[in-house]
Amino acid sequence: MALAVSACSAAAPDAVVSAAEPPSLAAERFPRPQRPVAGIVSDQWANEDSRERAGEAARVIDLLDIRPGMTVADIGAGAGYYVSRLAPRVGPEGRVIAQDIERRTLNRLGQRVLRERLGNVSLVLGEPHDPRLAPRSVDLALLVHMYHEIAQPYGLLINLVPAMRLNGRVAILDVDGPVLAHGTPRALLSCELAAVGYREVAWHWIEGRSIYLAVFEPPTDPPKPERIAPCGAQ
Template structure:
């Protein structure tokens, strides 16, 4: 999961361009984590809403989620199949990473992404213990997932969008990381961001401001929803206007 505020990693927190950050990125096909340098980029507006804090790497008990059929339902609705390359953004303890890996198979790839190095280290060990060989690990920051250009068919943000402190920067840069026709799927709860959810109307507004169009929306049980977006244009960062939460 993504922590709400990491002062040294915030992009666009002031009017001047951010200083380039030293980050870590996986070496494709090896599961190793290697250092790269994030590029200096334009400033983006902060969201006009509360950003949720994070208490742990796990959103909820994994057995309970499996008993509810959460991952199975999400995988079916998203049409995930062998050979796909998927980024699990805000992977945390790896609930989706572990379950997506066997679905995409040896011809596919999962990129487990987070901004907390310790989460990735623990997930890397968990993946190794389970014998998963198609998982790479990438350390992002608040405004950039730091994925390879045009590398993923699907980016998944599960129960973490409300924790992103620089959503417009992250979404804008994510357009580079999606393959042509690639999708962004967001799983969240329909409640205020301060209560660890995102109202669907607010989510659509923020994604539209970053150049995305909603192409699917599914109401799930217990106030949750799964929505899918695709980029349609790339706005000038200076024209992006934050959306107000009602």
């Protein structure tokens, strides 16, 4: 379900609701991940001031070569740390799609969008297995410090494919550590993405050898859900 927000609108974000994108493949068609799923404990990964001092967002945006006119989907946008930094980079001709599965989180983010007058931002209410994004609408999908919280990664990754434009990319920022410590081990990430046909095209270490930015190309012909071999816990 998409929540359309205009920086010029005086209405509350949750009062301006457009038609939902039709659901994609159902969650029960996909195998369950054979590893833990971290709980969602906050709508932000860390204090924004500390992240800003570390220069995290600026480095990630530069590494991904995000340019004016692009459409970037922030999957699991949370409190909007990246949304407020992506919006100026893509400019008035671009768009940021702020997606989350928690309506209350999106409502709070909508208030931030209005407060900061981010007129090129749309809010989308997704599901744990389905981002609910419009077909061929996204140049870059960005998942920041939340991959370990995805309850149905195979479903989300497969259902994300139709939303990606030609030459689109999926980028995942996470900690190279145990899932229950709110990280995703590199081997596990690579295995789960490969299991649904994604191809790794770049790997960057953001902070020492603990935080990484992994970039993938989505498959042109993803496997049928029943043919996906789940990866074991790592």
